[in-house]
Amino acid sequence: MSSILDQIKIRNQYLVSVLSIGSVASLCLFTRDYLDYKIVGYILLVVVSVLSMFLAILPLLLSAILSALILNFFFIQPYYTFHISDAEDSLLLVLFFIIALVNAVLTNKIRRAEKILQVKEVRVNTMKLYNALLDSLSHELRTPISTIMGAIDTIQSKSVSISEENKENLYSEIEKASLRLNHQVENLLNMSRLESGVVQ
Structure with a gap:
């Protein structure tokens, strides 16, 4: 029973991950003509950072990958393709993905370490x-x-x-x-x- 509940919880986290990145990307898409794609990248990076405080590692990795793909497909010219003509934009996208990934993994590790510390403190008390x-x-x-x-x-x-x-x-x-x-x-x-x- 507990494993079923855990699976449902993980599914909800995947849903939260996709909806969060998708919602923020949709809002940014409406202002694409006024917002530089680098700013959109920063916004998506902030969203991944916020999600890393609540989600497990796999939904976090999904949010990092999804945000990088969305940034490339919708906000880096040429639009609606994964081809990038500018080497600088390619480097930016790679760096964005690495930063989002590292941030997600490190924050998740910190959360796990804090939980272990709390359990140890409870046991000691x-x-x-x-x-x-x-x-x-x-x-x-x-x-x-x-x-x-x-x-x-x-x-x-x-x-x-x-x-x-x-x-x-x-x-x-x-x-x-x-x-x-x-x-x-x-x-x-x-x-x-x-x-x-x-x-x-």
């Missing part, structure tokens, strides 16, 4: 929180265990005589500590469930 909770729980576990062991040692001690009232108090302390210990064990179990992904 999660581990810090996990360790803090574990330290807190281990302290909370030691306290009731010490209480229970101390109370049992006192009750079982033959060298110390304890009144029935004190024994009842110690039994009460053991009960309270046992309930507290049970609560902390449940917390630990919940933590293990969170870690395994059973509980979100």
Whole structure:
């Protein structure tokens, strides 16, 4: 199911890529008599740069190739052909394509690096929180265990005589500590469930 959703998302990116370049090129085409083709090249380059912040690498490559072809076909004379008579225009088109391609690839790599860094930061923060909770729980576990062991040692001690009232108090302390210990064990179990992904 997730792979199907990913494919749909990629298809949408291809659509966005084609529509963005096509829309900007169409607007520039209406003003072709007033705009120099070099300015159109800069505009298309800006569009590719903006798209590189949102799209995956393959739709980006499509936008770079498409913008170079459109620039050649519609804006560099002779119009409506891929033939270029001027060597300077040929060099400009090649440079435009290389810049658009490099810009798209580099921006995509930067985005991927940022995502990896964010994932690492989340993991580090999660581990810090996990360790803090574990330290807190281990302290909370030691306290009731010490209480229970101390109370049992006192009750079982033959060298110390304890009144029935004190024994009842110690039994009460053991009960309270046992309930507290049970609560902390449940917390630990919940933590293990969170870690395994059973509980979100």
